[in-house]
Amino acid sequence: MRIAPQASEIINRDKSVTFTFEGKKYNGFEGDTITSALLANGVKILGRSFKYHRPRSVSSFANHDMNVIVDDVSGQYFIPNIRADVTKVKDGMKLKAVNTFGGVEKDKASILGRFSKFLPVGFYYKAFHTKALFPMWEKMFRTMTGLGNVDFKTPKIKTSKDYGFCDCLVVGAGVSGLSAALAAAENGLDVVLIDENPQIGGSINYTNIPNDLIERAKAANIRIFTDCYAAGYYADNWVALVHKTHMTKMRAKTLIVASGAFEQPPVFRNNDLPNIMLAGAFLRLLKLYSVKTINDAVFLVANDYGYEAAKTAIDYGINIKAIVDLRSGDELPLLNDFIAKNIPIYSGSCIYEAESGKDKNVIGVKIHEFNDGLAGALKAEIACDGVVMATGFAPALNLLYQANTKMRFDDARSQFIPDVLPNSVFSCGKLNGNYTYETRAIDGEIAGINAVNFVKNSKIKLPKSLPETQKPNHPWAIVEHEKGKTFVDFDEDLQLKDFKNAVQEGFDNIELLKRYTTNGMGPSQGKHSNMNGLRVLARLTNKTPFEVGTTTARPFYHPVPMKHLGGRGFSPNRVTPLHSRHGDLNAIFMLAGNWQRPEYYARVGVTRQNAINAEVMAVHENVGIIDVGTLGKLEVIGPDAAEFLERVYISKYKGLKTGMARYGVACDETGVVVDDGIIARLAEDHFYFTTTTSGAATIYRELSRLNMIWGLDCGIVNHTGSFGAINLAGPNSKKILGKFTDLDLDDFPFMGYREAFVAGVKCRIIRAGFVGELGYEIHAPALEVHKVWDAFINDGATPFGVEAQRVLRLQKGHIIIGQDTDGLSTPYNAGVDWAVRMDKPFFIGQRSLKIINSKPQKQVLAGFVLPKDYEGAPPQECHLIIHEGEIAGRITSITKSPKLGQIIGLCHIKPELAQIGHEIKIRFSDGTFVAANIAQTPFYDPENLNQKGVA
Template sequence: MTSFRVRRPGARIDFEKPLSFSFDGQPYSGFAGDTLASALLANGVRMLARSFKYGRPRGIVGSGPEEPNALMQIETGAHTIPNLKATQVELYDGLTARRTTGYPTLEFDLKSIGGVFARFMPAGFYYKTFQNQKLWPKFEHIIRQAAGYGSAPAEPDPETYDHSHRHAQVLVVGGGASGLLAALAAGRAGLKVVLLDEQKECGGWLLSSPYSIIGGKAADAWLKIVIGELQSMPNVEVLTRTSAFALHDMNLVLAVEQLQDHLPLAERAVNRPRQRLHRIRAESVVLATGAIERPLVFGNNDVPGIMTASALTTYLNRYGVAVGKRVLLHTSNDHVYQGACDLIRAGCEVVLADARARVNPAWEKRARAAGVDLRLGYGISFARGGREVNGAQLVKLDAGQNVVTGTGPSIDCDALGSSGGLSPTVHLYCHDGGRPHWDEEKLAFVVPATGRAKSRIYCVGAVTGEFGLQQALEQTQRTIGDLLASLGKPTDTTSAVDVRTDEPQTVPPRRIFRIPDGKREGHGKKAFVDFQNDVSAADIHLAVRENYRSIEHIKRYTALGFGTDQGKLSNVNGFAIAADARGVSIPEVGTTTYRPAYSPVTFGTLAGLHADETFEPRRYSAMHACHVARGAEFEPVGQWLRPWYFPLPGEDMHAAVRRECLAARRGVGIMDASTLGKIDLRGKDVREFLGRVYANDWAKLAPGKCRYGLMLDENGMVMDDGVTACITDDHFVMTTTTGGAARVLSWLEKWHQTEWPDLDVYMTSVTDHWATAAIVGPKSREVLAKVCAGIDLSSSAFKFMDWREGTVAGIPARVFRISFSGELAFEVNVDANYGHYVWEALMDAGGEFGITPYGTETMHVLRAEKGFIIVGQDTDGSMTPLDLDMAWAVSMKKPFSFIGKRSFARSDTAGPNRKQLVGLLTEDPEIVLAEGAQIIERADTAPPVPMLGHVTSSYYSPELKRSIALAVVRDGINRRSEEGRKAGRNVLYAHAGGKAHKVRLVSPVFVDPKGERQNV
C-alpha cells in the first residue's frame, strides 16, 4: 500500500468532493474526477483480476481504452454491465464494482495452482487438447467456470437508448491538442463542425501533461481558451464522453455518447437515454485519434504494479495518484522523461533504465537535474514480486544487437512503468479499407500525414507518427490548411495560432520490443505480450515454429489481440516478435485487420429506439378499436396486427374458432379485411399491363366485374395472388396479399419503369385509404340490405365476382361480391376515416342475424376447407400454378408472353415428380397434423426415409367435424387421381411429433366441391 494522493496543479480531481464506492464488497473512497481505476490505485488496490489462462494476479496496466486487465462488473441486477474497463468508468457516489475473474476467489484462483496449468496450456491448447471431441464434455464445465469474464444482465434493461443522425462538413475525431486545433481552424472558417472526444473533457494527453507550454501558455490555460472559443461558435458542436467506434463507407462515423453512465443510479434522469448512437455523415473527416503507449515485453511483466509509463504519468498528473514511492521506469524512447521529472516533483524516487546507451542530451540534462537516477543501456530482465511488484533485475544490453552483454543491478521498486514507444490509433482509418504503414524510424504503424484526400479523410497529430507536440500541431496546421483550401476557404484560421512549445526535439527510439534475458525464448520467465489473453512472447515463437506464417493465423492460433482491448497494447509487440521469430521485417509481417468496433458497444445502443413498443412498425386497421372492444386476441401478420379470434367469456381458441366457423357457414360472420394490399391502376394500357404481370387473361373483364389472378415471377413460380376489379375500361383496382403489398407495388413499378415505360399505366397504393369489412355467410345479403343503398343486391343483379358502387350506412362504398370462404359474401370498402363507424353499423345491422366477428384463424379454416391457397404458406417460391392444380388461372393463349410463361417449359418446371398441392385426410379424424410434418411413403421410419413433401396447412374443420390438411407431395396430383387411388399410391404417412400418421391424398376442396354456395 505505497500509493498516495498528491495535490498537483492542473489535476482533474476535486478534493472537496469525496465519493464512496465498493469493489468486491469492500468499501472505498475516492474523489470527484476519479476513474474507478485511479480511485482503486489511490486506495492501494493492486491485484484486481486473475489472468485468463494461468490465473496469474493482474493489476491495472493502462489509463484508457487500452486497459487489458481491469475488467469490471459494474452495478447489480438489471443495471449491471459486464467487462467495463475500470480506466474508463467515471467514479460516482455509491458505485458498486466487482471483479470479473478469479475462480473460486480472487485470492485463490484454481488456474494458478503451482503454475501447473501453465505448463500444459501453450498456444493452441484448446485446438490440440479437444481435437478429441470426447474430452470436451468432461472438462467444459470446469473450464467455463474458471475462464471467461463478466456476466450479462439476466433482467430486462430498464434504460433507454436512441440514435441521432448528424451531418457535418467537418467531423473531428479526438479532442486532444491536434483535434482541438483542427476544430478551431475549421470552426473559424465557418464550417459546420462536430468534434468528438471519448473522455469527459477534451484535452487528450495535455490533461496528463499540464506543464507543457503551447504558444507561451500552460497547457491548462491553452485548453481553456481553445475549448471556450469552440463552445462559443454556433457552427461547432463538441460532444464529449462520445467514442467514435467505426468509420464506414463515405465517411459515415458511428459514435456512442455516454449520457448517464457517470451519474449515480438515483440521479439518472428517467426521461434521458443512457447512451446515444450518433451516426455522423461528414463531408470531411479529421482523424486526430492520437496514439497509445505500448509497454516493453520482459519477464514477469504482468505483476500488479507494472503499467505503462504514460499510465503512471496520467495517474499522477491528471488524477493526483502516485502509484508508488519508489518508481522504476524502463524505456526505449523519449516519451517517459517528462513523467519521470513529474514523479520526482511529486516526491517519488525514480530510477530510469533507458535501453539506449546514448539518449537525448536535452532530456538527459533535465532528468539528471530533477534527480532522476538514469541507467543508460540497461534493460529489465525480469520483474520481481507476486501480487505486487517489489523490484526488477536489470541486464546490460549490447548497443547494437538486442542481446544481453552482462548483468545489471537489481532495483527495488513498488511501481514500474515501461514504454516501448507509441502506437498510433489507426483503427478508424483502417475500418473502410485503409492500411497503415510501418515507419521504421518512429517504430510505429502510422497513417499518411496526408490522410486519404480522395475520400476526404484527413489525419492529424500523433496518429500520423508526429509524436512531438509542436510537430503534431504544425502538421495539423498544414493538413487543415489543405482541407480548407480544397473547400476554397481562407487558411489563415489555422496558421494564426501560435503552436510553439518548450519540448526538446525528439530523438529516435531504440528498436527493441522484447527485452532479452539471455535465455532462449520460452526458457526464462514468462514475458507477456497480450495480457487479456495470456499470450506470451514464447507462444508467438511456438506458433512460428509450428509453421504459422500469416499474422492473421498467428493471431487466431495464439488469441493475440482477441480481447475487449482488441490488442491496443499488444499488437505491435506481437507483430514485431513474430517478425523477429520469422527473421523478416515488420512490414513483411504486416498488421491484422482493423474492424469495427474500436471499443465495445452495448446492444442497447445499437438498437436505440428500435426496441420495445417501437421495435418494428406495428400497423393497425381503421377498425382496430372495434376488435379491441370485443375482446379479440391478435396476431401479427407481417407488420400488421390482425384479430386472430374473438373468444367469448370462457372460450378457448378452439371453441371460439368453431363458433366463428359455423356462424360463417350457417349464418353470418364479419371479418376485417383492410390489411390486403390495394393498388389503383389507371391508363389506357392497364388491361395489357395486367395481362403481362398476371398469368390469366384480362382482355374481356367488363366494368363492374372482378377476377382472381395469380402473379408469377419470371421463373414461373407463384409470388402473389388477389382479386382485381374493373372499375372502368381504363381503371382497375388490384388487391394483393397482406404481406406482399409493398413488394408487389415495387415489382409492378420496376417492370413498368424498366421494360414497358411506353405503356399508359399509373399505379398508386390505396391500401391505407380503404377500410374493408367482409360480410360472410348465407345471411350476409340480408345484413347488407339493411344498411346498403344504391345497389340492387339481388343475386341476378349483383352476381358472384361483381362489384358495385353505393352507400353503406350512408357512406360511399365499393362493394365486391367475392368470397374467400366459399360462402355468399360481400366485401365493403369505405374511406378508412369511416372504417370504425361502418364496422359498427354492420354489427348493428347484423345483430338480429347473430353476426359474428371472426379473425384470421377462422379465415384460415374456411379457406382451407375450400382448398384456397395462402401464398407463402401453401407455396414457397417453388410452386407453379400447375403445381397448385390451378391451370384454370393461366391463359396460355395471350399474345404477350406473360411473366413466368416461358419458364413453364423449362425442363425442371415441366418435368415429372414435382411437389404438388393436395388435400390430406388423416385416418384418425381427430388428429390435426402439425404444419411442416413430413410426408413419407411408409410408417417405417428407419433411415433413410425419402421425403415426399410436407403439410402446409392443417386445421380441425367444425363443418366436417374432422381434421383436414393441405400438403405439397411429389406427384401428388397423379397420386390422388383415380388411377393413383386404384394403385394405392394415394395412401401415405405424415410424420409429426415422433409418430407416423396414415393419411389419404384427396382433392384440396373439402367443402362444397361444386362451388354452389357462393353463387346463391
C-alpha cells in the same frame, strides 16, 4: 500515497468519498478513479492476471489495459467488469477484484504460474480434441476462466439512441485534435469534438506543454463530448459514439481522426510486477491525481518522452536510481541535466529482469547490455520500488482501419501511418507520426482545413507541415529471458516463448498467430500487445512489419455496454380502419404479414375452437362479416390499362366486360406464382384490383417498376391505405345487404362489379366467393367503412376472423399464395392452371411456363381427407407424406371442417400418388403415421352452387 495539492490535479479535496475494496474500507476524493484512490491509500495489488493469477497493479492507467478490473457489488444488482483505471470512485461502492480465488491479496490460483509449462500456447486446441474428456475440461474452464460475474437478475434497461449530424467529427481532443477542431470551426464548419477522457486536452493536462488550445476550444463554436468514444466506423462516415449513458449515431460529412497513440510496454522478465508502469500512467497519477507510488525509480526509456517524464520525477522529488536507454551513441539526446544531477545513465542497455519482494512489488532490476535486440552481459543490479517505462507507442489506428484506410509502415518512426485515406476522412497527430507539440499542432490545422475544403469545396491554403525530428518508437524493446515470464500480452498472460512455439508449430501468419496464441483477444483487444506481437512475428519469420501486416480491425474499438446496443424493437404493424371495432368485439389479434388481423372473436365461456366453429357455421347458415381491408387495393387507369394487366397476370382482361370481375394470378419471370387477387373493370380504361394481404406493398412497388419499363399509357394508384374492405358472406348476405342499399341485387351476377351507396357510404362492390357462400366484397373509403360495418353488425351479421376464413376457403380448395404455394409453385402445380392463357403475346413468366409445361410435373397440389371417424390429433401443416420410405410430399393446409365433420387439407404430392381415392401416409413429428385419402376439391359444394346463389 497522496502528495500536497497540485495546480494540475482534477480531484476535489473538499469532498471525501468512502468505499470498500476486497472488504477493506478506504477513503478517496471526489474526482478520483478507483485505481487512483486505491494507490493513494497505498494498496499494492489491485488485480490478478487472467491465466496465472499474477499480482498486478496499474500499467497504462488509460482505460486500455486489463490489470485492474473490479465488480461493484454495492447495488441491488452488481455491476461487472468495471475498468478501475478510468471509472470515478463513488461513495458507498463495494468493489471486488475479478477473477480471483480467495481475494486479490492471496489468490489461491496464483499457483497456476508454477504450472505454466503445462499450459502451453494453443492449450485449448491441444486439450480439447478428445471428445470423451471434453465435458471435464469444459466444467473446469467454465470455473477457471472469465472475468467478472454477470448478475442474471439485472433488469433490461432500455437506452435511447441519439441521431447526430455534423460537418466535421473530430475524434480525440489532444493537441492535434484541438487544433483540427479549431481550424474547422473557425472556418465555419459545424464541428463535434469527442474524447474518451473526462476532460479535453489529452497530454496537455499532464505534460509541460504551454498552450492555450483547451481554452480556445471551449470558447469556440464547437460541440464537445467528453467521456465519449468512437466505437465503430460505418459506411459514409456513420460513427457510433458511445457516451456513459447512451449511444449517438453520428453522421459526419468529414471525419478527422486524432486518436493519438497507445503506449507500448517493453518486454522483459517480470515486466508485469506491481509498480512497473508506463510513463503516461506515472505522469497522470502525479499530475492529475497527486498520487505518488514510487520513491526510488528506474526509468527504462528509448525516446524524449521518457526523459520528459524523468524531469517531472525530479521536480516531484523522486529519486532516480538509473535511466536505462535502449539506444546508444548518436541516437541519445542531450543528457547534461541528468549528468549534472549525478543520475546514472545506462545507454545501450536494457532491463533484463525485474525482481519482486515479499509484498509482490518490484524491488530491483538487473541491467544488461543491449545490442542488436539481444541482452548481453550484466551491467548493474539496482534496487528500486518502481520502474517507469517509455520505449514507444502504437498509433490508435482502429477507426481508420475500419474506414478501409491503406497503411504504410514508416521504418524511421517504426509505426504504421495512414497512406491512402477515404476522401472525406483525415488523420493527424501521432497517427501521422508527429510527436512534438509544434508538429502535432500544425498537422491538426492541416487536417481541419482539409475538412473545410472538402465540405465547402473551397481552396483555403494549407499551412506548411513541419518535419518531425522525434523517433519515439523503438523497433525492438523486447528482451528474451531463458526463464520466461516475459509478457507480451497482459490480458491473456502471453509470453515471448508462446509466440516462438506458435510459429514453430506453423502458425506463422498474423491472423493465425493471433487466434492460436489469443494475442490481442482479451478485453483490451491488443491495444498494448498487437504491435509487439507483430514485431516478434516479423523477426521470427524474417519479414518486415509491413510484410507481416496487421489483423483486421473491426467494430467495436472498445467494449460497448449491451444496454446501449439493445434497443426497442422496431417492427411497425399495420391496422385496418376497423381495428377498434374488432377490439370492441373481443377479437384476438394475430399478425398476418405485418397486419394485425382478428384471428377470431372470443366468446365468454367458449373455447377458441368452438368460437371459430361457430363463426364458420354462421357463414354457412346465416351471414358473416370479415374485415378484408388488409388486401392490397390498386387501380390502374389509362388507355393501356387492360394491356398492362394482361402483361402482369396470366389470364386475359381485354375482353372483360365493364361491371365484371375476374380472378388473377401473377407469376414472376421464372413462372412461379407470386400473387393473386380479383380484377374488376370499372370502365374501358379503368380497373380496380386486389392483391394478397402480404403482397400489398411489394406488388404495388413491382407494378410501378414494370410500368416504368414498359412505358405504357396508364398509371397505377395505391388505395391500400385509403380504402377499407369487408366481405359479407352467407345465404342471408343478399338479404342484409339489400336493407342498406338501393342497388338492384337481382341484377348483380356472380363476379359482377357495382358501385353503390351502402349505409350511406359510396362503395365498390364485387360479388365474389372466396369463402364459398353467397358473398359480397364491399370496399369503402377508410374514414367511412365503419358505417357499413356497424350497419351489418347491428343487423345481426356475425363477425368472423382469419381462422374461420381459412376453414371456409379450405373447404372450397381455394389456395392461399405463400401457404399452399412456395418458391417452386407454378400455376400448373398450384391448381390454377385453368387461369393460364398461353395464347397472349406476352405475360410475365410465360416463356418459363412454356418450358415448364413441356416437362413432367414433380409435385402437384391435391386435396385429401381423413376418415370421418378419425379421432386422434390432427396432423399439422408441414407434416410430411411418406411413400415407400421416401418423402413424397407435405401438408400445406389442414383443418377440421365443422360443416363436413372431418379433417380436410391440401398437400404438395408427387403426381403419381395424387389420384382421387389414393391412400397416403402422413408422418407426425414423433414418427407415427396416419392414413388419409386423396380427395376431389372443392370439398364442399363442388358445383359452386352456393356462392353463385343458385342453391
